[in-house]
Amino acid sequence: MSRPVLLTVDDDPAVSRAIARDLRRRYGEQYQVVRAASGPEALDALRELKLRGGRVAAILADYRMPHMSGVDFLEQAMDLFPAARRALLTAYSDTDAAIAAINVVDVDYYLLKPWEPPEEKLYPVVDALIEAWQATGEPEVTEVKVVGHRWSAPSFAMRDFLARNHVPYRWYGADEPEGRRLLDAAGLDEGAVPLVVTPDGTPLAAPGTAAVAAAVGLATAPAADFYDLAIIGGGPAGLGAAVYGASEGLRTVLVERMAVGGQAGQSSRIENYLGFPDGVSGDQLTDRARRQAAKFGAEVLAAREVTGLEVRGSARVVRFADGSEVAAHTVLLATGVAYRPLTAPGVAELTGRGVYYGSAATEAPECAGEDVYIVGGANSAGQAAVFFARHAARVTLLVRGDSLARSMSHYLIEQLAALPNVQTRTGTVVTEAHGDARLEAISVRDADGACETLKAGHLFVFIGAQPPTDWLCAQVRRDEQGFVCTGADLLVEGRRPPGWQLPRDPYHLETSVPGVFAAGDVRAGSVKRVASAVGEGAMAVNLVHRYLETT
Template sequence: ADGQRLPLVITPDGTPLIEPDAPELASHVGLATTPEAEFYDLVVIGGGPAGLGAAVYGASEGLRTVLVERSATGGQAGQSSRIENYLGFPDGVSGGQLTDRARRQAAKFGAEILTAREVTGLEVNGAARVVRFSDGSAVAAHSVILATGVSYRQLLAPGCDALTGCGVYYGSALTEAASCQGQDVYIVGGANSAGQAAMYLARGAKSVTLLVRGESLAASMSHYLVQQIEEAPNISVRARTVVEAAHGEGHLEQLTLRDVDSGASELVDAQWMFVFIGAAPLTDWLDGTVLRDGRGFILAGPDLTTDGRPPAQWELDRPPYHLETSIPGVFVAGDARAESAKRVASAVGEGAMAVMLVHRYLEQS
């Protein structure tokens, strides 16, 4: 190979893959990409904590279950450096460890897990719910759980696009932590994911600075994390501060920071910046299918009813169940749901609750 087409992957049997797409790579490392059947009791879309929770409970309770994930299981939680407030892990657990255990648990109970498959459509065909893939194929089921999660919002400051992957990263990017040893790190955001990354990176970085648009961390971060950050000697917090520009030749070298209140700008040395500025739901493919709010989050249960009445297209005599969308038999769990808690534990709980409601739906169908 000429080295111009990358990545180059060598499989264990010596087969070279030049610039493989996700399905090709998945098939060579032993991941399933094709469903074994045409019809299931339950299709779970999304492999984050909510989707994995639904797959575990669905398969363990006798439903023929298939989980479809467009990249790799874990979602945003899978990238978290350390989760310390998840029930049953008093010493904390990395997001990767937690979600890998959940994936193996779902597989143990018999759930099929398909990776590198992008879902592009959802249709109603009588009692069946049809899930369509980007390659034109489809799979059908009695019920569907939407656990598509969210994606990180991009920082729009000049210079950030060109330096993404070269000092500017979205999410915790744990693989970069070793490169931050002894250097100045900036983290943009004030929620739990930003706090967890700050604590992790502070172990080796010279300094870690949290840039927060709001007045303080208290409004958006768990109390235990706020306390840990306050006690960490090499972590500082700059409230009411935003990134105005990123600078560097081939790698991040400096940031221009602006004080929101005074408007004053300051140029600081920075080799690494990790961005956690909220997330947008991955629901555009559902436009015109299920009802969503103005930001794209999926409405469900009581949020669908106005003046105590279900939505106009609702055809059943009963009101929607708690996590049920505007399509009977289609449920939502986790961060994609409007007004969700945006926490791993609540996402897992909603996945389990959605399965309970699927059972109720199937009994009455």
């Protein structure tokens, strides 16, 4: 932890040096002594300290300074560090004015100049200031700081991005005192939120995830221009391929748009994955896989959106949204699937403000004692219901079908049935979401056509799956839903895909472009389970080796 600050402000260089010297002599081992020559200079220093999360124990300011008096300075300094203790340095002739200022800006003490000997006239006062400050228990904030509005979609997206990428952060409401202090220190107003402040004090106003990722130390740029294997997507299939590819000596880079783990990383608990009899959260499982891939030498790039794939001779080139690119001998498409949007009126406007896609773990504490509604009937929805049942007063699953058994694992159905605060409404669809600043209610329709409006503050959506493959080049064949076709599915009456130049059929996980493979949920006909995705990722590496050996 950094040392708390003792700040002195005096426009007389000789006085400034003298008091800094005396303070360092007594307090230098435990406190950082900072001196400024004017009120504006001292305020700049305080703003920087505020953004860095530093602490100010005491401020000693000269009463009579040009441009800004000590009283005016302390009044503004209190807005930034209200817990800091304050003292005025004054000449004998200004004693009465200094005493009056104590009542104006809540000054703790005044000190006459000169203060010789300091053991009698300076140190007892500073000791008292420090003791009073220590009693406040003001903590040092070393994490990333985020200032935003509670019911703001961009603010929620930033918190979710940091949480899913395991970046510790401290949240401040823009309408709360400390949030306003950080905005003031950065010279911004509430319109600039979310404000992200890095540990070194750099303020980022309404930044994109790529800028935040780079600022907080996540890897965003590839270390090389060419790789053996480029993996697009950091879910179980991509992570499985990264572990096996890097461990077998392939120069491997994994590119993830949002956060490593994908949809599986948002699962509150996975209980049917081999080797974890007591279950494991998706976040824990995929984070272990990320660290395992990094141990073997795979590069993992965060917050990089892929917008194109191009064939250039023997190279497969991946283009990014910022115009940069990376090339590889082979590419694995492991982008998984995205939750299908709920198209009911009002949902789009309230997304991030009470309506969420996936299991937003950052929202769990806010659900305490409230009713939570979950739309969906597959495993992801069931896992979320079990998770939120630990926080919410009641969890209601809204299922379009007539039974959970069609799409949810048996063990989850049994768990849900055993939870007294979880209920399931089958044959039910959401027809509208209501609310102004945030979600306030939802309208639903039952199978018999009966409609009802329910008070709701939190709605989590887990419906269907659509593959994010619109960015792929036309040469990569997809089915009518957008899933990538591979292997034997590419053969029509025994004929290979148009443009296929190799004297062999496509490998099992190979797409219609030689050297481009697909694994996991994005692949047409895949089994939508974590174990199968990991297996396909490993299998893809074996096929990559075969491809490299024959080309």
